[in-house]
Amino acid sequence: MSWHHLRTGKTLQQRLAQFQGHIAELNTPRSGLEPGRIQKVFPRNFIKVNHQLFIPLSLNSIRVFDIPRTRRGERVGIRTTFPSRNAFRNIRLVGVGIDYIELQGKGRVPSRILFPLSSVESIYRPFRRSYKLKRTCIRQR
Template identity: 85%
Template sequence: MSWQHLRTGKTLQQRLAQLQGHLAELNAPRSGLEPGRIRRVFPRNFVKINHQLFIPLSLNSIRVFNVPRTQRGIRVGIRTTFPSRNAFRNIRLVGVGLNYIELQGKGRVPSRILFPLSSVESIYRPRKRTLKGKRGCIRRR
């Protein structure tokens, strides 16, 4: 499968402007998780969440909730610049922008995780797991 169909041609600011009003959870380098609604997205550098201005390109990740699931995408693993303990080793890549990537979150609540490219070290295809010792044996009773 090709990565070309995932290209959006948008910047992180433009994508966040589309998600204005959604509940978001910011993962910042020194302050941990900051939950809140995306109130306003400024054209250049800032996004307003809970009466605070954040610079999206300086964040580790932005998780946006209540975004519908999609079937398009590629299963990938993401290695990040911050400690993530293999949380992104098998996740669906659904968009590649000019300065960010977009992943479909796991779990019951539909969400998207936006990563600025500055917080991504590498993207790789996860290997398929093989079952050791399970070669199609037939059980006899």
């Protein structure tokens, strides 16, 4: 797998600073989903969402909405450290940063999903299902 063309050279904080003002859904390890608007991104460790400070590197994922779709990227599958029930088995990888990966969200609403590398176990190529008919062998006597 060659992702050389997907490297951004940015940290998660730098990428989130570009999304300041967007609606985001934070997937936290203990309290579940925290939706809200990204109010402020601090230079070092914190982001402010709904008047709360969060540490992005400690989150499971951050889904940012209203981001236009892109055609660049690679189809991959992601195994996460938290239960995701194969939700990320066939998704488009659109960016690889210093401490995060960026995926293009599925569905009608365009979005991006940012995963800190601490919440990713592995990245793999999804298998393509082939619908070829299997030939039956007829045994001759």
